[in-house]
Amino acid sequence: MKAIGFKQSLPISEKDSFIAFETEIPSPTGYDLLVKIEAISVNPVDYKIRQNAAKDTVLDTPKIIGWDAVGIVEAVGDTTSKFRVGDQVYYAGDITRSGSNAEYQLIDERIVGYKPKNLSIAEAAAMPLTSLTAYEALFDRIRIDAEKDKGKSALILAGAGGVGSIAIQLAKKLADLTVIATASREDSIKWCTDLGADFVVNHHNLKAELEKIGYSQVDYILDFVDLEGYWEMATDIIKPQGHIVSITGSSKPLNLNLLKNKSVTFSWELMYTRSMFTTEDIERQHDILNHVAHLLDEGILKSTLNTTLYGFTVENLKYAHEMQESGKSIGKTVILY
Known part of the structure:
Protein backbone atom coordinates (compact mmCIF):
# COMPACT_ATOMS: atom_id res chain seq x y z
CA MET A 1 0.00 0.00 0.00
CA LYS A 2 1.00 3.60 -0.46
CA ALA A 3 1.78 5.63 2.66
CA ILE A 4 3.23 9.08 3.29
CA GLY A 5 5.51 9.68 6.26
CA PHE A 6 8.80 11.20 7.37
CA LYS A 7 12.19 10.07 8.63
CA GLN A 8 13.27 13.43 10.03
CA SER A 9 11.53 16.39 11.62
CA LEU A 10 12.20 18.93 8.87
CA PRO A 11 10.59 22.29 8.07
CA ILE A 12 7.56 21.67 5.86
CA SER A 13 9.25 23.59 3.03
CA GLU A 14 12.03 20.96 2.84
CA LYS A 15 11.81 18.39 0.03
CA ASP A 16 11.80 15.36 2.36
CA SER A 17 9.55 16.76 5.10
CA PHE A 18 7.15 14.13 3.75
CA ILE A 19 8.02 11.14 1.58
CA ALA A 20 5.77 8.65 -0.22
CA PHE A 21 6.67 4.95 0.11
CA GLU A 22 5.21 1.45 -0.18
CA THR A 23 4.57 -0.82 2.79
CA GLU A 24 2.56 -3.97 3.52
CA ILE A 25 -1.17 -3.89 4.23
CA PRO A 26 -1.55 -4.88 7.91
CA SER A 27 -3.88 -7.65 9.15
CA PRO A 28 -6.45 -7.02 11.91
CA THR A 29 -6.59 -9.04 15.14
CA GLY A 30 -8.49 -8.55 18.40
CA TYR A 31 -10.61 -5.37 18.39
CA ASP A 32 -9.00 -3.98 15.24
CA LEU A 33 -10.67 -3.08 11.98
CA LEU A 34 -8.72 -2.84 8.73
CA VAL A 35 -10.02 0.30 7.03
CA LYS A 36 -9.46 1.28 3.40
CA ILE A 37 -9.17 5.07 3.73
CA GLU A 38 -11.18 7.41 1.51
CA ALA A 39 -10.32 10.79 3.05
CA ILE A 40 -8.31 12.33 5.87
CA SER A 41 -8.19 15.72 7.55
CA VAL A 42 -5.30 17.58 9.14
CA ASN A 43 -5.17 19.03 12.66
CA PRO A 44 -2.57 21.07 14.61
CA VAL A 45 -1.44 17.88 16.37
CA ASP A 46 -0.27 16.56 12.98
CA TYR A 47 2.31 19.26 12.40
CA LYS A 48 3.35 19.32 16.07
CA ILE A 49 4.15 15.60 15.96
CA ARG A 50 5.90 16.01 12.60
CA GLN A 51 8.06 18.81 14.01
CA ASN A 52 9.12 16.89 17.11
CA ALA A 53 8.96 13.10 16.61
CA ALA A 54 12.33 12.84 14.83
CA LYS A 55 14.06 16.04 15.82
CA ASP A 56 17.54 14.70 16.61
CA THR A 57 17.51 11.45 14.69
CA VAL A 58 16.84 9.82 11.35
CA LEU A 59 14.26 7.04 11.57
CA ASP A 60 14.96 3.69 9.86
CA THR A 61 11.43 3.52 8.48
CA PRO A 62 9.16 6.51 7.84
CA LYS A 63 6.73 7.46 10.60
CA ILE A 64 3.10 7.57 9.46
CA ILE A 65 0.99 10.18 11.24
CA GLY A 66 -2.58 11.44 10.74
CA TRP A 67 -5.58 11.16 13.08
CA ASP A 68 -8.77 11.78 11.15
CA ALA A 69 -10.19 9.45 8.53
CA VAL A 70 -13.25 8.17 6.71
CA GLY A 71 -13.10 4.77 5.09
CA ILE A 72 -14.58 1.34 4.40
CA VAL A 73 -14.08 -1.67 6.69
CA GLU A 74 -12.12 -4.26 4.66
CA ALA A 75 -11.53 -6.88 7.39
CA VAL A 76 -12.17 -7.33 11.11
CA GLY A 77 -10.30 -8.80 14.07
CA ASP A 78 -11.43 -11.91 15.91
CA THR A 79 -13.02 -10.11 18.89
CA THR A 80 -14.81 -7.31 17.04
CA SER A 81 -18.59 -6.98 17.36
CA LYS A 82 -19.60 -3.49 16.27
CA PHE A 83 -18.82 -3.40 12.54
CA ARG A 84 -18.89 -5.62 9.50
CA VAL A 85 -16.94 -5.67 6.26
CA GLY A 86 -18.34 -2.97 3.97
CA ASP A 87 -19.37 -0.54 6.74
CA GLN A 88 -18.39 3.09 6.16
CA VAL A 89 -16.77 4.54 9.28
CA TYR A 90 -15.08 7.65 10.64
CA TYR A 91 -12.64 8.06 13.51
CA ALA A 92 -9.81 10.11 15.00
CA GLY A 93 -7.38 7.33 15.82
CA ASP A 94 -4.77 6.57 18.45
CA ILE A 95 -1.60 8.65 18.79
CA THR A 96 0.42 5.60 19.85
CA ARG A 97 -0.21 3.73 16.58
CA SER A 98 0.48 4.13 12.89
CA GLY A 99 -1.69 6.94 11.52
CA SER A 100 -4.16 7.58 8.73
CA ASN A 101 -1.76 9.02 6.13
CA ALA A 102 -1.88 5.73 4.24
CA GLU A 103 -4.21 3.74 2.01
CA TYR A 104 -5.09 1.27 4.80
CA GLN A 105 -5.05 1.51 8.59
CA LEU A 106 -5.72 -0.67 11.64
CA ILE A 107 -8.00 0.98 14.19
CA ASP A 108 -9.64 -0.23 17.42
CA GLU A 109 -13.38 -0.47 16.79
CA ARG A 110 -14.13 0.96 20.25
CA ILE A 111 -12.96 4.40 19.08
CA VAL A 112 -14.72 4.23 15.70
CA GLY A 113 -18.18 5.49 14.68
CA TYR A 114 -20.44 5.03 11.67
CA LYS A 115 -19.90 7.78 9.10
CA PRO A 116 -22.77 10.31 9.07
CA LYS A 117 -25.04 9.16 6.24
CA ASN A 118 -26.09 12.59 5.00
CA LEU A 119 -22.60 14.05 4.78
CA SER A 120 -20.17 13.72 1.91
CA ILE A 121 -16.94 11.84 2.56
CA ALA A 122 -15.04 15.14 2.81
CA GLU A 123 -17.60 16.70 5.17
CA ALA A 124 -17.42 13.65 7.45
CA ALA A 125 -13.61 13.44 7.43
CA ALA A 126 -13.44 16.95 8.89
CA MET A 127 -15.28 15.98 12.06
CA PRO A 128 -13.93 13.14 14.26
CA LEU A 129 -10.96 14.56 16.22
CA GLU A 269 -8.58 17.53 27.80
CA LEU A 270 -6.65 15.13 25.59
CA MET A 271 -8.73 13.19 23.10
CA TYR A 272 -6.13 10.42 23.04
CA THR A 273 -6.29 9.58 26.76
CA ARG A 274 -8.88 6.84 26.36
CA SER A 275 -6.99 5.06 23.55
CA MET A 276 -3.49 5.63 25.02
CA PHE A 277 -4.39 3.99 28.31
CA THR A 278 -7.19 1.67 27.11
CA THR A 279 -9.38 3.16 29.84
CA GLU A 280 -12.40 1.32 31.17
CA ASP A 281 -14.63 3.75 29.29
CA ILE A 282 -12.71 3.63 25.97
CA GLU A 283 -15.96 2.71 24.19
CA ARG A 284 -17.37 6.14 25.02
CA GLN A 285 -15.60 7.49 21.95
CA HIS A 286 -17.56 5.05 19.79
CA ASP A 287 -20.76 6.35 21.43
CA ILE A 288 -19.79 10.03 21.06
CA LEU A 289 -18.95 9.62 17.37
CA ASN A 290 -22.28 7.89 16.73
CA HIS A 291 -24.11 10.64 18.64
CA VAL A 292 -22.33 13.35 16.66
CA ALA A 293 -23.11 11.49 13.42
CA HIS A 294 -26.80 11.53 14.35
CA LEU A 295 -26.68 15.26 15.12
CA LEU A 296 -24.96 15.92 11.79
CA ASP A 297 -27.47 13.77 9.89
CA GLU A 298 -30.36 15.63 11.54
CA GLY A 299 -28.84 19.00 10.61
CA ILE A 300 -28.48 20.03 14.27
CA LEU A 301 -24.74 20.30 13.73
CA LYS A 302 -22.97 21.12 10.48
CA SER A 303 -19.61 20.05 9.15
CA THR A 304 -16.73 22.44 9.72
CA LEU A 305 -15.10 21.54 6.39
CA ASN A 306 -13.64 24.64 4.74
CA THR A 307 -10.97 23.44 2.28
CA THR A 308 -10.88 20.25 0.17
CA LEU A 309 -7.72 19.01 -1.55
CA TYR A 310 -7.96 16.25 -4.16
CA GLY A 311 -5.47 13.39 -4.23
CA PHE A 312 -3.41 11.56 -1.60
CA THR A 313 -0.09 13.16 -2.50
CA VAL A 314 2.95 14.52 -0.73
CA GLU A 315 2.18 17.95 -2.22
CA ASN A 316 -1.34 18.06 -0.77
CA LEU A 317 -0.21 16.86 2.65
CA LYS A 318 2.55 19.47 2.76
CA TYR A 319 0.10 22.20 1.73
CA ALA A 320 -2.35 21.13 4.46
CA HIS A 321 0.43 21.29 7.05
CA GLU A 322 1.49 24.72 5.82
CA MET A 323 -2.09 25.93 6.32
CA GLN A 324 -2.16 24.59 9.88
CA GLU A 325 1.23 26.04 10.74
CA SER A 326 0.15 29.48 9.54
CA GLY A 327 -2.30 29.74 12.46
CA LYS A 328 -4.79 31.39 10.11
CA SER A 329 -6.71 28.42 8.77
CA ILE A 330 -10.46 28.45 9.37
CA GLY A 331 -12.42 25.27 10.01
CA LYS A 332 -10.95 22.05 8.63
CA THR A 333 -8.85 21.01 5.64
CA VAL A 334 -9.59 17.60 4.10
CA ILE A 335 -7.67 15.50 1.56
CA LEU A 336 -9.84 13.26 -0.61
CA TYR A 337 -8.07 10.13 -1.88
Missing part, protein backbone atom coordinates in the same frame (compact mmCIF):
# COMPACT_ATOMS: atom_id res chain seq x y z
CA THR A 130 -12.40 18.00 16.78
CA SER A 131 -15.84 16.66 17.68
CA LEU A 132 -14.43 14.22 20.23
CA THR A 133 -12.21 16.92 21.72
CA ALA A 134 -14.95 19.53 22.01
CA TYR A 135 -17.56 17.02 23.24
CA GLU A 136 -15.24 15.63 25.92
CA ALA A 137 -14.21 19.13 27.01
CA LEU A 138 -17.81 20.23 27.48
CA PHE A 139 -19.51 17.09 28.75
CA ASP A 140 -16.79 14.87 30.25
CA ARG A 141 -14.44 17.48 31.75
CA ILE A 142 -16.68 20.45 32.63
CA ARG A 143 -19.65 18.03 32.86
CA ILE A 144 -22.19 20.54 31.63
CA ASP A 145 -25.79 19.64 32.37
CA ALA A 146 -28.06 21.00 29.63
CA GLU A 147 -30.93 21.68 32.05
CA LYS A 148 -29.02 22.93 35.09
CA ASP A 149 -26.47 25.02 33.18
CA LYS A 150 -28.70 26.46 30.46
CA GLY A 151 -27.82 30.08 29.69
CA LYS A 152 -24.44 30.07 31.46
CA SER A 153 -21.58 31.77 29.63
CA ALA A 154 -18.80 29.91 27.80
CA LEU A 155 -15.77 31.70 26.37
CA ILE A 156 -14.23 29.73 23.51
CA LEU A 157 -10.67 30.81 22.72
CA ALA A 158 -9.92 30.40 18.99
CA GLY A 159 -13.52 30.02 17.87
CA ALA A 160 -12.73 29.72 14.15
CA GLY A 161 -10.25 26.85 14.57
CA GLY A 162 -11.15 23.23 14.05
CA VAL A 163 -12.07 22.45 17.68
CA GLY A 164 -13.58 25.88 18.30
CA SER A 165 -15.82 25.52 15.26
CA ILE A 166 -17.56 22.42 16.60
CA ALA A 167 -17.38 23.54 20.24
CA ILE A 168 -19.45 26.64 19.37
CA GLN A 169 -22.14 24.40 17.90
CA LEU A 170 -22.16 21.85 20.72
CA ALA A 171 -22.21 24.55 23.41
CA LYS A 172 -25.12 26.30 21.68
CA LYS A 173 -27.18 23.42 20.28
CA LEU A 174 -26.75 20.79 23.00
CA ALA A 175 -26.13 22.84 26.13
CA ASP A 176 -27.92 26.11 25.26
CA LEU A 177 -25.07 28.16 26.68
CA THR A 178 -24.34 31.80 25.93
CA VAL A 179 -21.40 31.35 23.60
CA ILE A 180 -18.64 33.95 23.33
CA ALA A 181 -15.95 33.13 20.76
CA THR A 182 -12.67 34.90 20.09
CA ALA A 183 -11.69 35.91 16.55
CA SER A 184 -10.12 39.02 15.02
CA ARG A 185 -10.30 38.83 11.23
CA GLU A 186 -13.45 39.63 9.27
CA ASP A 187 -13.67 36.13 7.78
CA SER A 188 -13.10 34.36 11.10
CA ILE A 189 -15.62 36.60 12.89
CA LYS A 190 -18.27 35.76 10.27
CA TRP A 191 -17.41 32.05 10.52
CA CYS A 192 -18.01 32.04 14.31
CA THR A 193 -21.24 34.02 13.98
CA ASP A 194 -22.56 31.70 11.27
CA LEU A 195 -21.88 28.69 13.52
CA GLY A 196 -24.05 30.18 16.28
CA ALA A 197 -21.80 32.22 18.57
CA ASP A 198 -23.84 34.81 20.49
CA PHE A 199 -20.87 37.16 20.64
CA VAL A 200 -17.50 37.30 18.90
CA VAL A 201 -14.77 39.29 20.67
CA ASN A 202 -11.27 40.30 19.63
CA HIS A 203 -8.64 38.37 21.57
CA HIS A 204 -6.16 41.22 21.24
CA ASN A 205 -8.09 43.24 23.82
CA LEU A 206 -10.06 40.49 25.49
CA LYS A 207 -10.91 41.94 28.90
CA ALA A 208 -12.19 45.23 27.47
CA GLU A 209 -14.10 43.39 24.74
CA LEU A 210 -15.84 41.19 27.32
CA GLU A 211 -16.77 44.17 29.47
CA LYS A 212 -18.19 45.88 26.39
CA ILE A 213 -20.73 43.05 25.89
CA GLY A 214 -21.56 42.84 29.60
CA TYR A 215 -19.53 39.75 30.50
CA SER A 216 -16.63 40.90 32.66
CA GLN A 217 -16.56 37.32 34.00
CA VAL A 218 -17.67 34.01 32.45
CA ASP A 219 -18.73 30.64 33.83
CA TYR A 220 -16.57 28.50 31.56
CA ILE A 221 -13.41 29.02 29.54
CA LEU A 222 -12.40 26.57 26.83
CA ASP A 223 -8.83 27.15 25.68
CA PHE A 224 -8.08 25.83 22.20
CA VAL A 225 -5.11 28.02 21.37
CA ASP A 226 -2.54 29.05 24.04
CA LEU A 227 -3.09 28.30 27.72
CA GLU A 228 0.24 29.75 28.82
CA GLY A 229 -0.45 33.05 27.05
CA TYR A 230 -3.98 33.34 28.42
CA TRP A 231 -3.48 31.88 31.91
CA GLU A 232 -3.44 35.03 34.04
CA MET A 233 -6.22 36.59 31.99
CA ALA A 234 -8.30 33.41 32.29
CA THR A 235 -7.91 33.27 36.08
CA ASP A 236 -9.02 36.90 36.25
CA ILE A 237 -12.14 36.63 34.08
CA ILE A 238 -13.39 33.23 35.27
CA LYS A 239 -16.31 33.41 37.70
CA PRO A 240 -16.05 32.03 41.24
CA GLN A 241 -16.69 28.27 41.09
CA GLY A 242 -16.23 28.36 37.33
CA HIS A 243 -14.34 25.84 35.20
CA ILE A 244 -11.40 26.21 32.81
CA VAL A 245 -10.52 23.42 30.36
CA SER A 246 -7.53 23.40 28.01
CA ILE A 247 -6.20 21.24 25.20
CA THR A 248 -2.98 23.17 24.55
CA GLY A 249 -0.60 22.50 27.42
CA SER A 250 2.06 24.77 28.85
CA SER A 251 5.85 24.87 28.54
CA LYS A 252 6.19 25.95 32.17
CA PRO A 253 4.30 25.22 35.42
CA LEU A 254 0.99 27.02 35.86
CA ASN A 255 0.26 28.95 39.03
CA LEU A 256 -2.80 27.08 40.26
CA ASN A 257 -2.89 29.29 43.36
CA LEU A 258 -4.57 31.90 41.17
CA LEU A 259 -7.67 29.63 41.19
CA LYS A 260 -7.79 29.02 44.94
CA ASN A 261 -9.87 31.91 46.28
CA LYS A 262 -12.49 31.46 43.58
CA SER A 263 -12.60 27.65 44.00
CA VAL A 264 -12.22 27.34 40.24
CA THR A 265 -11.86 23.90 38.65
CA PHE A 266 -9.20 23.31 36.00
CA SER A 267 -9.12 20.32 33.62
CA TRP A 268 -6.94 19.10 30.82
